[in-house]
Amino acid sequence: MMQETLPQLNPTPGAGHSDANAAAEPLVRIEGLTIGFPDETGERFVPVVEDAGFVVHRNEILGLVGESGSGKTQTSMAILGLTRRPGKVMAGHVIVDGVDVVGLDEAGLRRVRGRKAAMIFQSPRTSLNPLMTVGDQVARVYVRQRGMNRRAARAEALAMLRRVGIAGAERVAGSYPHQLSGGMAQRVMIGMMVACGPDLLIADEPTTGLDVTIQAQIFELIQQVQAEARMSVLLITHDLGVVAETCHRVAVMQGGRVVEIAPVEELFARPRHPYTVRLLGAMLRPDRPSGDTQEPDPLPERLDIEVGGRRYEAVSVDAWAAAGVGLPMTIEVAPGHFVLCHEREDGADAAETER
Amino acid sequence: MTDYPAANAPLLDVTNLQHTFQTGAGRVFAVNGVSFRIDAGEAVGLVGESGSGKSTVAKCLVRLLEPSGGSMRFRGADITHMNERSFRPLRSQIQMVFQDPTMSLNPRLTVRQTLSEPLRLHKTATNGNLEARLHDLMGLVNLDRRLLGRQPHQLSGGQKQRVGIARAIATNPAFVVLDEPTASLDMSIRIQIISLLRRLQDELGMTYLFISHDLSTVRHLCNRVIVMYLGQVVEEGPVEEIFTNPKHPYTQALLSAVPIPDPARRGQRRRIVLPGETPHLTAPIVGCPLADRCPYVMPACRQGTIPFFDIEPGGHRAACLLYAEDRDAVAIDGSAESARVSRSEASGRTGSD
Structure with missing residues (x-):
């Protein structure tokens, strides 16, 4: 199940969205990450993430x-060393600002969590402490992470609540999480995490359960705090509309593998992996009339890719077993555009790969 | 009945x-x-x-x-x-x-x-x-x-x-x-x-x-859409009418918040943000349910029941005084005038291809 050699997704300089980042070492570099959970017998580990790799540049939303x-979600949890037992990281590296999080002890992880990488979750109200006022929770971050005294921390907490767009910050600071709406609670969570001053903010489906108008406000806030603090954001979502409106680059995962990475315009305009093609084909566009939405045709499971005179094919991960493919490799098909492919064997049936 | x-x-x-x-x-x-x-x-x-x-x-x-x-x-x-x-x-x-x-x-x-x-x-x-x-x-x-x-x-x-x-x-x-x-x-x-x-x-x-x-x-x-806000219908009409020509300020804000999966259109859309969040209702509403959050609110919006006004034949109608036929009777302080101007801007930008 595990591979001996771990091909890496190794974006070349220039993969970032701005020239300023391109030269710098990326903030996060994930290489050959494999996370497994024990099967029913408890003897073998079944990978849920396998040989995954991508980088997060500084000052970008991926x-x-x-x-x-x-x-x-498993991949993003690994960045914070939050892989829960019985799952475990079986191979690979997660390098956050020069520190490999894989194998780091609790003390080491504490230096990464908050300062270097912070995370907001799907359900902000359950992520907040129900027994503590919102203002005290945000203030505590300044006491713990910045070493401020209580009075200064309180003042900073209020300023932060205003910065994340909470109307009536004084009143809200004195309330408890259950008194907040879902949108307000997510604003508070974002404020708490930004207060840590992280280089990376991980947002895991941060608007699940929120109304569409509130969702729009939360993503605007995330873009605003990202730009102000020049931090990086890893935004986990299934909503391609959100991706199109919020992200600079996109990594697509299927069956535990990262199958395609590209700048957002490039990915939407020229998807190369069959799974990405399938995802984009399944979009219901709110800005187009329905026409004759029919049950979509089955999409191809493999697509031809030719780079520098060499022929490859990108194969949907769920078809790998049937296709009997060899080791996958990551190919750069255009600047900053990476696709997980297999080398075409000579004599492969060309008709099979037709779109 | x-x-x-x-x-x-x-x-x-x-x-x-x-x-x-x-x-x-x-x-x-x-x-x-x-x-x-x-x-x-x-x-x-x-x-x-x-x-x-x-x-x-x-x-x-x-x-x-x-x-x-x-x-x-x-x-x-x-x-x-x-x-x-x-x-x-x-x-x-x-x-x-x-x-x-x-x-x-x-x-x-x-x-x-x-x-x-x-x-x-x-x-x-x-x-x-x-x-x-x-x-x-x-x-x-x-x-x-x-x-x-x-x-x-x-x-x-x-x-x-x-x-x-x-x-x-x-x-x-x-x-x-x-x-x-x-x-x-x-x-x-x-x-x-x-x-x-x-x-x-x-x-x-x-x-x-x-x-x-x-x-x-x-x-x-x-093929038809009914839009509700705070327990009331605010607009209804044929689906393409509602999506390309929304009239009620709530419908406009709602549609403008939907993310469009097309990076090429990024930054081209103006989002209409209503201040605040949907309140909890503990009393029946007098007037328009959106009055407290609406950018075009007029004094008359807080009185009585807001009737439906026909926008287009074919059943497109909106419960909004901006579309009253006799607007002068509604616009007590002239705020409707400015509201009409900004409304036409708004309807231009919430439409779609």
Whole structure:
């Protein structure tokens, strides 16, 4: 199940959205990440993430998309060393600002969590402490992470609540999480995490359960705090509309693998992996009339790719077993556009790969 | 309200529907004077955000909730307070598909048992043709008949929702209420369920009321849309009219918030942000439910009941004084003038291709 050699997704300089980042070492570099959970016998580990790799540049919003079970949440949890037992990281590296999080002890992880990488979750109200006022929770971050005294921390907490767009910050600071709406609670969570001053903010489906008008406000806030603090954001979502409007680059996961990475315009305009083609084909566009939405034709499971005179094919991960493919490799098909492919064997049936 | 002769009656006619809940924090006015009609063969989208009352309307229609006021007529017959016994024959005609198929299917029953139950109860099938009817049903929703022996936990999310749909259509209902039937499904499954619903409607001539906050899905499934805010209908009309020419400020804000999966259009859209969030209603609203958040609010908006104004022939209407014919009577302080100017700007930018 595990591979001996771990091909890496190794974006070349220039993969970032701005020239300023391109030269710098990326903030996060994930290489050959494999996370497994024990099977029913408890003897073998079944990978839920396998040989995954991507980088997060400084000052960018990277979208991580995929459907349920694609491994996107597990991958992001590994960045904070939050892989829960009985799951474990079986191979690979997660390098956050020069520190490999894999194998780091609790003390080491504490230095990464908050300062270097912070995370907001799907259900902000359950992520907040129900017994503590909102203002005290935000103030505590300044006491713990910044070493401020209580009075200064309180003042900073109020300023932060205003910065994340909470109307009546004084009143809200004195309330408890259950008194907040879902949108307000997510604003408070974002404020708390930004207060840590992280280099990376991980947002895992941060608007699940929120109304569409509130969702729009939360994503605007995330873009605003990202730009102000010049931090990086890893945005986990299944919503391609959100990706199109919020992210600079996108990584697509299927079956525990990262199958395609590209700048957002490039990915939407020229998807190369069959799974990405399938995802984009399943979009219902709110800005187009329905026409004759028919049950979509089955999409191809393999697509031809030719780079520098060499022929490859990108194969949907769920078809790998049947296709009997060899080791996958990551190919750069256009600047900053990476696709997980297999080398075409000579004599492969060309008709099979037709779109 | 006069009685319609059954032959000409709309399939469903809802008039001034009210529903209030008693909670620890007081009385909540969930549905506040909602009226609409649905003709046979339509697919009507009922959209709105949390607190709009759309799900409460749906539950009243299938009689999971008892309305506090108003009336509901199905094929001309008043079903508002019909007792269970009189309603039972109509139950086979009014069915519901629920949001979460995992919660709405009995985990201990096989697919065969789940689908046989409505067929037996409503005597749609006899013992002799039960198996054939089950196979028909499975075929209609594109499920392999070998799945009949499975229990819900042995099915995928998409398969479970197909079973939920098969159960709803087992009795050949005339009217199906779909309560966010794709909310818990992945996108590639969602489009399959939507196409399935469209095909079933074509083939079986059912009428849908589709409750959803997912406006993309509504645009692709429905031919008419009703927009609710805070327990009231604020706008309704043909689906393309509503999406390309929304008139009520709430509809405009709602549509402008939907993310468009096209990076090329990024930054080209102006988002209309309403200040604040949907409040909780503890008293009936006087005037327009949006008055406290509306950028175009006028003094008259806080008085009486806001009537509907026709926008276009074909049933596009909005409950908003910006569209009153005699605007001078409405615009007491001239604020309507500026509101009209900015409204025309707004309607230009919320439209779509």
